[in-house]
Amino acid sequence: MDLYIIVFYLFALITLASAAIVVISKNIVYSAFALLFTFFGVAGLYVLLMADFIAVTQLLIYVGGILVLLLFGVMLTTKVIRVDMRTATVRTFPAVVIVAALAGTLIGIFWSTDWPQSPASDGFERTIPQIGEMLLTSYLLPFEIASVVLLVALIGAAMIARRERKAL
Amino acid sequence: MEALENLGVWGSILIAVVWSALPIVFILLYALVTLYAEMKIAAHIQDRLAYMRTGWHGTLQPFADILKLLQKEDTISSAADRKLFRLAPYVVFMGTYGAFSAIPFSSIYIGSNIDLGVFFIVAVSSLVVVGILMGGWASNNKWSIFGAMRSAAQMVSYEIPTALAILIAVMITGSLNLQDVTKFQEGGIHNWVVFGGPLPLTQKLLLIPFTLVTFIILFIASLAEVNRTPFDLPEAESELVQGFNTEYSGMRFAMFYLAEYANMFLVSAVTVALFLGGWTSPFGSFLSGPVWGLFWFIGKCLLLVFLQIWIRWTLPRLRVDQLMYTSWKVLTPFLFVCIFGVGLILVL
Amino acid sequence: MAAVRAYFNNIWIALTTVAVGMKITFKHLFVPAVTLQYPDVKLKLPERARNRLYVNIDDCIGCDQCSMVCPVDCIIIETIKSTPDQDLGTTSTGHKKRLHVPVFDIDIAKCCYCGLCVYPCPTECIVMTDVYEFSEFDRNRLIYSFSIMTPQDIELAKEKLKKAEEEAAAKKAAATAAAAKAVQPSGAQALKPASPEPGTPEQPGNS
Numbered sequence A: 001m002d003l004y005i006i007v008f009y010l011f012a013l014i015t016l017a018s019a020a021i022v023v024i025s026k027n028i029v030y031s032a033f034a035l036l037f038t039f040f041g042v043a044g045l046y047v048l049l050m051a052d053f054i055a056v057t058q059l060l061i062y063v064g065g066i067l068v069l070l071l072f073g074v075m076l077t078t079k080v081i082r083v084d085m086r087t088a089t090v091r092t093f094p095a096v097v098i099v100a101a102l103a104g105t106l107i108g109i110f111w112s113t114d115w116p117q118s119p120a121s122d123g124f125e126r127t128i129p130q131i132g133e134m135l136l137t138s139y140l141l142p143f144e145i146a147s148v149v150l151l152v153a154l155i156g157a158a159m160i161a162r163r164e165r166k167a168l
Numbered sequence B: 001m002e003a004l005e006n007l008g009v010w011g012s013i014l015i016a017v018v019w020s021a022l023p024i025v026f027i028l029l030y031a032l033v034t035l036y037a038e039m040k041i042a043a044h045i046q047d048r049l050a051y052m053r054t055g056w057h058g059t060l061q062p063f064a065d066i067l068k069l070l071q072k073e074d075t076i077s078s079a080a081d082r083k084l085f086r087l088a089p090y091v092v093f094m095g096t097y098g099a100f101s102a103i104p105f106s107s108i109y110i111g112s113n114i115d116l117g118v119f120f121i122v123a124v125s126s127l128v129v130v131g132i133l134m135g136g137w138a139s140n141n142k143w144s145i146f147g148a149m150r151s152a153a154q155m156v157s158y159e160i161p162t163a164l165a166i167l168i169a170v171m172i173t174g175s176l177n178l179q180d181v182t183k184f185q186e187g188g189i190h191n192w193v194v195f196g197g198p199l200p201l202t203q204k205l206l207l208i209p210f211t212l213v214t215f216i217i218l219f220i221a222s223l224a225e226v227n228r229t230p231f232d233l234p235e236a237e238s239e240l241v242q243g244f245n246t247e248y249s250g251m252r253f254a255m256f257y258l259a260e261y262a263n264m265f266l267v268s269a270v271t272v273a274l275f276l277g278g279w280t281s282p283f284g285s286f287l288s289g290p291v292w293g294l295f296w297f298i299g300k301c302l303l304l305v306f307l308q309i310w311i312r313w314t315l316p317r318l319r320v321d322q323l324m325y326t327s328w329k330v331l332t333p334f335l336f337v338c339i340f341g342v343g344l345i346l347v348l
Numbered sequence C: 001m002a003a004v005r006a007y008f009n010n011i012w013i014a015l016t017t018v019a020v021g022m023k024i025t026f027k028h029l030f031v032p033a034v035t036l037q038y039p040d041v042k043l044k045l046p047e048r049a050r051n052r053l054y055v056n057i058d059d060c061i062g063c064d065q066c067s068m069v070c071p072v073d074c075i076i077i078e079t080i081k082s083t084p085d086q087d088l089g090t091t092s093t094g095h096k097k098r099l100h101v102p103v104f105d106i107d108i109a110k111c112c113y114c115g116l117c118v119y120p121c122p123t124e125c126i127v128m129t130d131v132y133e134f135s136e137f138d139r140n141r142l143i144y145s146f147s148i149m150t151p152q153d154i155e156l157a158k159e160k161l162k163k164a165e166e167e168a169a170a171k172k173a174a175a176t177a178a179a180a181k182a183v184q185p186s187g188a189q190a191l192k193p194a195s196p197e198p199g200t201p202e203q204p205g206n207s
């Protein structure tokens, strides 16, 4: 048992506990804030998998962008318009079926995959130069398409926002 | 060190704890100094003297202030959401402190010499936004929630110019690792990125206008990132009482306060490491070395912190629409032009 | 085109004005402070500054004018008439003192320093001084008592007045009795005995 293992279990615990809060909590704001720790824990796990770029990107995009957006939505609706947003259990039967199917698939994959077991390396490999190179050579097309899609989404959002203001 | 490593897990934990606790010692000392400096500079700019009665020229005042905060009652209003209210200051401080781990204080001290450096700092800082939203929402107070909303909107918007400006420095130095970025600028003041970096002369001369503009923009954007005047809308005391920390008192308030001051240093440190040569001496190899490195680094950062304080006591607060105008219609387009220009020059 | 020029012009103005502002504040960083280190250094007050009230009780004739004029009613004065055999002396302004002043309290906490009480005083004995540091921890200590009469003095003065009044009353009763006897023959006038005749000489106290 070394530091690596301890840290791994720590992050796993953070992730699972906060994910449980996200699902169980009746208060939707708690769910949103618990998501912060879930993202954080997952980022930690990525680091332990030597995927530091993915980890930091996870933090930047999910915590800095998506979570803030979520919080804005939740806070604006519950506090400002005074809608009491609560999570509740509805349609138990189909949900159980779907979740069971999903869990079964995941566990099946988990068991049937031959997980590569590499020894914990001493230091981090430099992943960023490789990622950068890959993105701009072999994966240039998907990269560019993704950026164009994002740009379109951005322009679309701006258009919608503007039109609404004129209508008012 | 080796004896400790032989202790196994506990030894490595101990080393990790001590190594990662060094910045907090620094932050506390620095906060004391800045607390004092801020009040003194504010007073002298307004032709006053500020503290004069606690110790020589009031030098003991920061200690007295901290003592006061320590023994103040930690009140939580009855309508507040107690759990989130308590958690928020820690999340904010965690975001700030986490970012300190990638700051190269000297050639021998950097919390974690990761490749991602600045990228990591930008990412971890976003925890601060969530923490502020948490505090503002949990306070269940109009001012707090307005402050938190403004703060989040402001920080998210200004993250874009900040990231773009950082990108320009990264394009020139070719690394995200702040230690490498700093080493790249070694050799004297003329090698700093703000003066074009150690590139061939023609390239350098062409780069200087772009890097200067980028440096100024990064400084402006970092002011907004730490919610300081003229971008202190989240705390705007004349409109929002105290913004997201209106309801806080005692130690929890101190935590927010400390995080704010630490953040000021943090953004200065990033700017210094990227543009002003980090811990390198401005005189080439003269007065360089690990200890002098620490001196130069902290000195340069404090200079920028002084600039922030100076601006705070000079300029009035912007309006919300002016704030957004500055970010989206001035800083960002200028940075796009700079990125284009720098890229072109570097390719040549 | 004009819009573009305005855009760049705005940016230029913003930068230059910020620079100008910062130059000014930087200069002021080295300007000596204009404030005083108050408890150590004090500003010299103008001669006619209006601060704490002072009453020179020796000169007070107890006329109550200051108390009447006070807009916040913070002066409380009680007086006891002196008897003809007592000589309370004259004030420094030459007024004859005819009243004892057993109570002369000013609640300085209520005082608004309007100075109105100073002007009507006929003997100029209530004045404003330049003392302004008189904060207290207990509000009651801000009620200043200027009277110098001891409880015994007050008791004595009251007794004397009572005795004198009784004497006067007795004298008056005797006088009215005598008068009644004198005018009895005319009958009808006896029905209104109590009203003092204008010329009655034995009225004690005030003139």
Ligand code: SF4
Residues within 6 Å of the ligand: C053, C069, C070, C071, C072, C073, C074, C075, C106, C110, C111, C112, C113, C114, C115, C116, C117, C118
């Ligand atoms: S200064 Fe004004 S308020 Fe004060 S005692 Fe005199 S009349 Fe009253």
Ligand code: SF4
Residues within 6 Å of the ligand: C055, C059, C060, C061, C062, C063, C064, C065, C066, C067, C077, C120, C121, C122, C123, C124, C125, C126
């Ligand atoms: S006006 Fe002057 S003399 Fe008259 S009662 Fe007041 S202080 Fe005394």
